[in-house]
Amino acid sequence: MRSPAVCFLTMVLLGGTGHAQGAISATEILANWTKMESPISGTNNSLWSAVAGLVVADPDHSGSLISDFSVAGDFTFAGTMEAPGDNDTMGLMFGFQDIHNHYRLSFSGGGTQEQAGLTVVRELGGSDTYLASDSGLTWVAGTLYDFSIAREGNDLTINVSHGGTSLFDRTVANTTFTSGRVGFHVYGQTAEYGNIEVVPEPGGLFAWALLGLALAAGRASFPRRRARRAAPATE
Ligand SMILES: [Ca+2]
Numbered sequence: 001m002r003s004p005a006v007c008f009l010t011m012v013l014l015g016g017t018g019h020a021q022g023a024i025s026a027t028e029i030l031a032n033w034t035k036m037e038s039p040i041s042g043t044n045n046s047l048w049s050a051v052a053g054l055v056v057a058d059p060d061h062s063g064s065l066i067s068d069f070s071v072a073g074d075f076t077f078a079g080t081m082e083a084p085g086d087n088d089t090m091g092l093m094f095g096f097q098d099i100h101n102h103y104r105l106s107f108s109g110g111g112t113q114e115q116a117g118l119t120v121v122r123e124l125g126g127s128d129t130y131l132a133s134d135s136g137l138t139w140v141a142g143t144l145y146d147f148s149i150a151r152e153g154n155d156l157t158i159n160v161s162h163g164g165t166s167l168f169d170r171t172v173a174n175t176t177f178t179s180g181r182v183g184f185h186v187y188g189q190t191a192e193y194g195n196i197e198v199v200p201e202p203g204g205l206f207a208w209a210l211l212g213l214a215l216a217a218g219r220a221s222f223p224r225r226r227a228r229r230a231a232p233a234t235e
Contacts, residue, residue: 022076022199026050029065029196033183037099038062039123040089040106040113040187055193057186060086064185066096069202072179078148079196083189085141087111090191092184094149095177100126103177104185105149105158109139113187118168120158122176132158132170151178 030050037044046063049056057063071077083090087110096102104121106114114121117135121128137160139145145167148159154175160168184193 022197022201024196024198024202026053026055026194026196029055029067032068033065034068036064036066036183038064038187039093039099039102039104039121039185042099046186051192053194055184055196056191057090057184057193058190060088060188060190062187062189064093064099064183066093066183067181067198067202069198070179070181071198071200071202074151074153076148076150076197076199077182078146078198080144080146080194081107081184082144082192082194083109083139083141084192086189087138088189089113089187090139090184090189091186092147092149092182094182095180096183097177097180101177102180103131103156103174105147105160106185106187107137107139107145107160109141109189111188118160120156120170120172122174124176131156131172131174134168137168149182 027050030048035044035048041062043062046057046061047059048065049058055065057065077092077094081090081092087108089106089108089111091104091106094103100123102123104123106119106121108114108117115130115133115135116138117133118137119133120131122131143162146161150157154173155171156174157171158168159166182198184191
């Protein structure tokens with residue numbers, strides 16, 4: 001039988017949070033993530049807010065919003081992004097160490113500040129390397145795009161789709177940053193991000209660590225109980 005501590009933690013892990021595994025609400029993001037510069041221009045004048053469950057960068061300015069946690073090893077960062085109009089760049093950050101050392105996805109509506117279309121960039125010491133790109137894939141105003149960025153071992157897989165149709169699906173081998181923070185960025189663009197999920201769930205890592213401790217404690221106490229029970233037979 002499991003110890004009360006293990007039972008309690010199992011209940012917390014299986015039942016507790018009341019939202020999809022890894023989901024992070026817009027209000028949680030606004031409360032905890034950090035406003036930083038645009039990785040493209042270095043300017044930081046975008047205003048970030050939570051509106052109707054979305055994280056909104058507004059108005060037509062530049063900046064980034066970076067998570068308060070880091071993910072290490074295999075992970076998935078997923079959600080939606082949409083631009084209401086204009087033609088500049090919205091995007092995503094991952095493997096973030098600092099504004100000059102990270103990966104980013106830049107999705108342009110026609111402007112060429114990063115380069116045309118959709119581009120996956122590794123910036124190392126301020127120097128950009130394009131890992132994957134599609135110069136013909138520009139966002140359409142008012143269109144909701146689903147994104148998923150995942151690391152599995154040495155591979156990063158980047159998918160952008162609309163209405164269940166994959167528009168960009170690339171896997172690249174790159175291990176420059178195998179841990180780091182995640183986030184959003186905009187260059188001269190209003191954009192909305194929603195349904196954000198990060199797996200493994202950052203808050204869950206602590207709970208799993210506690211479960212590990214409880215299991216270890218349970219194992220440690222088990223031999224003692226058996227020893228006590230066995231004792232009368234030898235008297
Ligand atoms: Ca603009």
